[in-house]
Amino acid sequence: MRNLSSRDNPRIKLVHALANQARERRKLGQTLLDGTHLITAAIEAGVTVLEVFVSESGLNNGEILDLLERLPADVQRNLVSDALFAHFSPVETPSGILALIAIPSVSTEVARGGSIVILDAVQDPGNLGTILRTAAAAGIAAAWLTPGCAQAWSPKALRAGMGAHFHLPIAEQVDAFAALADFSGRALATGLGANARSVYETDLSGPIAWLFGAEGQGLSASLFARADGVVTIPMAAGIESLNVGAAAAICLFEQRRQSAIESPAG
Amino acid sequence: MRNLSSRDNPRIKLVHALANQARERRKLGQTLLDGTHLITAAIEAGVTVLEVFVSESGLNNGEILDLLERLPADVQRNLVSDALFAHFSPVETPSGILALIAIPSVSTEVARGGSIVILDAVQDPGNLGTILRTAAAAGIAAAWLTPGCAQAWSPKALRAGMGAHFHLPIAEQVDAFAALADFSGRALATGLGANARSVYETDLSGPIAWLFGAEGQGLSASLFARADGVVTIPMAAGIESLNVGAAAAICLFEQRRQSAIESPAG
Numbered sequence: 179m180r181n182l183s184s185r186d187n188p189r190i191k192l193v194h195a196l197a198n199q200a201r202e203r204r205k206l207g208q209t210l211l212d213g214t215h216l217i218t219a220a221i222e223a224g225v226t227v228l229e230v231f232v233s234e235s236g237l238n239n240g241e242i243l244d245l246l247e248r249l250p251a252d253v254q255r256n257l258v259s260d261a262l263f264a265h266f267s268p269v270e271t272p273s274g275i276l277a278l279i280a281i282p283s284v285s286t287e288v289a290r291g292g293s294i295v296i297l298d299a300v301q302d303p304g305n306l307g308t309i310l311r312t313a314a315a316a317g318i319a320a321a322w323l324t325p326g327c328a329q330a331w332s333p334k335a336l337r338a339g340m341g342a343h344f345h346l347p348i349a350e351q352v353d354a355f356a357a358l359a360d361f362s363g364r365a366l367a368t369g370l371g372a373n374a375r376s377v378y379e380t381d382l383s384g385p386i387a388w389l390f391g392a393e394g395q396g397l398s399a400s401l402f403a404r405a406d407g408v409v410t411i412p413m414a415a416g417i418e419s420l421n422v423g424a425a426a427a428i429c430l431f432e433q434r435r436q437s438a439i440e441s442p443a444g
Numbered sequence: 445m446r447n448l449s450s451r452d453n454p455r456i457k458l459v460h461a462l463a464n465q466a467r468e469r470r471k472l473g474q475t476l477l478d479g480t481h482l483i484t485a486a487i488e489a490g491v492t493v494l495e496v497f498v499s500e501s502g503l504n505n506g507e508i509l510d511l512l513e514r515l516p517a518d519v520q521r522n523l524v525s526d527a528l529f530a531h532f533s534p535v536e537t538p539s540g541i542l543a544l545i546a547i548p549s550v551s552t553e554v555a556r557g558g559s560i561v562i563l564d565a566v567q568d569p570g571n572l573g574t575i576l577r578t579a580a581a582a583g584i585a586a587a588w589l590t591p592g593c594a595q596a597w598s599p600k601a602l603r604a605g606m607g608a609h610f611h612l613p614i615a616e617q618v619d620a621f622a623a624l625a626d627f628s629g630r631a632l633a634t635g636l637g638a639n640a641r642s643v644y645e646t647d648l649s650g651p652i653a654w655l656f657g658a659e660g661q662g663l664s665a666s667l668f669a670r671a672d673g674v675v676t677i678p679m680a681a682g683i684e685s686l687n688v689g690a691a692a693a694i695c696l697f698e699q700r701r702q703s704a705i706e707s708p709a710g
């Protein structure tokens with residue numbers, strides 16, 4: 179295990195930049211996974227860990243020690259002081275271990291055949307990660323994120339995703355209109371309008387591109403107009419809308435419920 | 445309109461304390477509503493506004509002026525400088541108007557007959573507010589919060605609730621076991637276990653007390669053991685769990701879907 183003790187060490191500077199700057203993550207195509215849960219999920223999904231950084235007190239944690247034993251021998255282990263770890267840790271309560279990985283490069287072509295979610299300008303990283311987690315749990319084939327979205331591979335979105343990032347191909351900076359031109363299914367938005375139908379009365383079979391917009395603004399008008407259909411979630415009187423994560427959970431799992439009735443074996 | 449210009453003014457001190465201290469809100473039984481959307485929702489629900497605080501630049505905002513005209517004449521209007529408003533505003537981008545209200549005092553008896561949600565130690569105020577919003581939209585009759593929950597009437601939970609607080613009776617500091625003893629319906633938890641059944645294959649008619657626990661830990665073991673039944677949300681392979689807000693949205697709206705089929709007129 180290599181000992182890193184100075185803030186001026188180039189590896190420490192790299193980790194600090196990746197933990198705190200979206201631009202650096204995008205430029206280098208790398209990110210950090212914080213804690214044993216996320217790192218284990220990545221390894222189980224076949225993601226290559228490039229390097230790990232462990233705090234001194236992390237060496238007293240059984241789960242971290244187990245994980246270190248499980249990592250391939252050629253993965254560089256770095257030991258840093260607790261103070262240095264806290265300096266670059268992206269969370270308030272440092273977990274004691276960070277792993278450096280390459281951000282998977284995903285094109286919108288991987289989704290051919292399945293249903294997808296398109297997230298339009300969802301800026302809150304916690305909301306974004308939660309929707310990715312819901313989509314993975316619902317068996318969605320891929321997520322496409324427009325340029326206005328928070329970064330999917332930021333520490334906060336990764337934490338909220340709880341490992342979903344390793345089950346769901348995520349394409350970022352997607353031109354939704356161009357990508358939808360190659361999508362064979364229907365694009366459905368949630369909302370109101372003359373043509374809107376209850377999601378429970380809509381046949382959700384076949385591939386669907388679900389369009390979800392930002393909190394507050396909702397979908398961009400142009401993307402809303404591009405939808406092949408609009409579904410509503412019937413709500414109690416006096417309530418106007420749901421949080422986008424709640425709306426996504428209801429729609430994606432209603433699709434899953436309907437498809438389980440169609441083909442109970444799946 | 446009264447002009448308040450000093451941080452030492454007792455009204456300013458009160459507002460600062462209510463904006464920033466859960467203990468003060470609980471002690472005084474009062475809270476602040478930030479922005480025209482929340483204040484309008486409160487007025488429409490019949491909540492009495494005790495006093496309002498408007499920033500100087502808030503007087504240039506058409507929505508705030510409309511709201512001031514709409515308020516009863518006897519509601520004290522206070523004008524404060526932008527700097528002073530920013531000093532006590534609970535949000536990063538001050539809206540320009542805050543309203544002081546009494547926190548409604550709600551007992552667990554109001555829920556007789558309907559379905560309820562019991563939130564156990566949901567500590568994140570954003571998550572808590574989102575679940576309250578979802579519950580209100582699903583037509584749930586009341587929310588009971590155990591002592592480990594975040595404060596429902598904190599600025600963050602109010603913001604995430606988007607007005608749900610005025611549609612849904614919220615009882616805080618509830619002893620869930622004692623309150624459930626007087627509840628006539630079934631208590632259902634989400635989770636795994638030998639007796640767990642898919643939520644889609646469970647008859648959700650009649651009053652249900654839905655038990656939702658904290659992110660991470662889940663329900664306390666004793667409350668889980670108190671449940672009359674456990675429902676699971678069928679997920680894609682490899683995914684263990686959902687965010688508590690997503691799980692609540694799926695369960696509460698599945699109940700709503702089933703009840704709409706039973707009685708289409710409702």
